[in-house]
Amino acid sequence: MAGSTKKQKGNLRNRKRNEKESKTKDAGPPEENNNKTVEEDDQSLESNQTIWETIRRHPLFWGFVLLGIPYGSYLIFRWVVLQHPFLSSMRPPVALSDERQVLILGSMSSGTSSIAADLRGHQILEVGHEDTDATWKFVRDGTVSWFHGIRFISTTDDADKVIRIAKTCAVSWLITSKSISGNHGFGPTLFGNPEYECSFWNPYFRKCYLSSCHKALLREFGCALEPEGCQTPYKKTLLQTREPWKIITSLSAKYCYKNGKIDDSAYPETLQRLLSSVGWVSANDPPLSCPTQMMEYVVSYYSTILEASKSIDITVYPIENASLCDVARMAGLDSPETTIWQDNHHKYQSMCNGEDIEGTETTPRAKSNEINKGRVSKEDLQPYATPALLKQIDKLHSKLGYAS
Numbered sequence: 498m499a500g501s502t503k504k505q506k507g508n509l510r511n512r513k514r515n516e517k518e519s520k521t522k523d524a525g526p527p528e529e530n531n532n533k534t535v536e537e538d539d540q541s542l543e544s545n546q547t548i549w550e551t552i553r554r555h556p557l558f559w560g561f562v563l564l565g566i567p568y569g570s571y572l573i574f575r576w577v578v579l580q581h582p583f584l585s586s587m588r589p590p591v592a593l594s595d596e597r598q599v600l601i602l603g604s605m606s607s608g609t610s611s612i613a614a615d616l617r618g619h620q621i622l623e624v625g626h627e628d629t630d631a632t633w634k635f636v637r638d639g640t641v642s643w644f645h646g647i648r649f650i651s652t653t654d655d656a657d658k659v660i661r662i663a664k665t666c667a668v669s670w671l672i673t674s675k676s677i678s679g680n681h682g683f684g685p686t687l688f689g690n691p692e693y694e695c696s697f698w699n700p701y702f703r704k705c706y707l708s709s710c711h712k713a714l715l716r717e718f719g720c721a722l723e724p725e726g727c728q729t730p731y732k733k734t735l736l737q738t739r740e741p742w743k744i745i746t747s748l749s750a751k752y753c754y755k756n757g758k759i760d761d762s763a764y765p766e767t768l769q770r771l772l773s774s775v776g777w778v779s780a781n782d783p784p785l786s787c788p789t790q791m792m793e794y795v796v797s798y799y800s801t802i803l804e805a806s807k808s809i810d811i812t813v814y815p816i817e818n819a820s821l822c823d824v825a826r827m828a829g830l831d832s833p834e835t836t837i838w839q840d841n842h843h844k845y846q847s848m849c850n851g852e853d854i855e856g857t858e859t860t861p862r863a864k865s866n867e868i869n870k871g872r873v874s875k876e877d878l879q880p881y882a883t884p885a886l887l888k889q890i891d892k893l894h895s896k897l898g899y900a901s
Contacts, residue, residue, distance in 0.1 A: 580632055588838065591631040596730045598622060598837050599639040599828035602646055603737035604798045605681070606747035608816045612737060612824065613641035621825050621844060627683075629729060638841065639731060639828070644683055646798055647714070647775060648721040649805035658718055664774035666710035670703065672767050681768050721809060732837055733829045736802055736813045738897045741890055742875045744795050745788075749878055750869040753787035759877065761787045777801075788881040796889045803896055815898065822849035 580590055591597065599622065603609040613626040617635075625636030627644060652658050669683055720727035721734075755763035764787040772778040777797045778790045785793070802811065812827045822845075829835035830845035879887065894900070 579635070579637075588637065588840075591637040593629075593631075594728055594730075596732060596837060597631075597637065597639045598731065598830070598841065599624070599733045599735060600645060600731040601639070601641040601735045601737055601824070601828075602802060602811075603641070603643060603739075603816075604646075604744055604795055605643050606744050606751065607643070607737055607739045609641045609643060609737060612816065615821055616641075616824065619821055619848065621821055621830070621848065622828065622841065638838065643798070645717075646802055647718050648727055649802050649809070650719050650776065651722055651801075651805070652719055659715075661774055661776060662711055662714040662718060665714060665771065666707050668767055668770045668774055669710050670707055671770075673706065674703070681765075681771055683771060722805060732835060733827065734809070734811045735824070735827055736799075736806070736811050737819075738799070738813060738815050739817065740815075740899050741795055741799075741893050741897065743869075745791050745878060745890075746873045746875060747869045748791040748795070749788045750873040753791065754872055759788060759873070759881075763787070764790075786881050788878045789886070792878070792882055792886055792890060796886070796893055799893055799897065800889075813897070825849060 578587055582588055582590060601609065601612065601624070603612075610626050613624050616622045616624050623635050623638040625634055625640050627640070627642050628634055628636050629640050631637045652661075665683075672681075672683070716728050749759065752764050752768060753759050753761065769778075769784065769787075769790065772790065772794050773780045773784075778793045779785060784790070803813075805811065806813065814823065814827060825831070825845050826849070830841050831849075833839060833842050836842040836845075882890070
């Protein structure tokens with residue numbers, strides 16, 4: 498029995514020894530194994546380098562490096578500062594329903610784009626021109642806009658209001674879908690971050706876009722005259738004016754002038770439809786001439802807001818005589834009680850009560866008629882106006898404090 502046990506143990510040892518020798522034989526000499534490992538590593542490295550070289554030489558790679566990375570960093574910066582400022586201990590985010598410092602109204606060609614640029618350039622106020630989207634844009638202090646004038650349009654006919662909105666959104670869709678350059682200030686972020694979540698590639702994008710536009714305009718149209726007010730409130734509302742004939746001649750030079758003369762074919766169809774859909778020009782058939790519509794628009798626009806100012810606090814100022822400090826003061830920055838973001842009050846004090854006050858004049862572009870440059874004069878346009886329309890323009894001169 499004992500001999501049998503010893504024999505079994507011996508067989509077990511021999512079997513283990515044979516298995517070990519077999520593995521060693523299969524593995525080969527140590528030097529040969531090391532050489533194989535080095536060769537495999539070289540092949541893997543060469544393969545990785547080949548893939549990297551292929552990627553690096555592709556033109557899209559450098560497009561990503563030169564454009565994609567900077568743009569991504571730009572979006573991350575705005576995402577942090579405007580939407581998640583607690584990550585950097587900055588100014589709190591401003592929602593669509595949060596009160597903002599100032600809304601500056603003014604017709605097209607009244608200098609609104611220039612005053613917005615001047616206020617931003619001197620870091621007096623963080624305002625946007627025809628933009629209210631504070632989630633992605635630095636417009637947390639307010640907006641300078643001509644189209645926000647729809648807030649002050651009085652209408653008691655709900656059906657007429659819905660028709661106007663539908664026509665206006667149809668024009669907006671026309672501008673967007675055809676990628677027409679120049680949206681006349683009626684862009685997708687005019688009244689805040691767009692509510693639709695569709696992309697251009699979505700087959701239902703048109704439906705989403707029109708639905709979002711309808712919601713925004715239904716919310717904004719005449720809202721300043723309603724008891725509940727507007728979704729985006731402003732501490733102060735200002736109306737910027739310019740001598741009416743300067744506005745009219747500037748608009749006519751921009752939209753009614755072609756080949757050295759007044760030409761209705763120069764009038765953009767989108768602008769014509771936009772003004773008539775809102776109700777600022779007559780929807781005649783055939784339509785009135787381009788210069789006549791420019792006159793109608795200026796008279797209607799300012800008359801609408803001046804009428805609203807009888808019941809709403811709106812400060813009117815002429816751009817020709819206003820400095821940036823004057824605008825900032827009218828916007829409420831001269832007092833901590835009327836300043837929403839207190840840093841703006843401190844900037845106002847530093848700039849407008851100090852030695853740098855001479856550098857706060859509005860730029861010549863804001864005060865003068867830079868678009869026209871002598872191409873169109875008042876005398877050129879008077880033949881296009883009826884006696885009644887000329888009388889309305891003279892009356893507007895008087896209302897705004899200009900000499901006839």
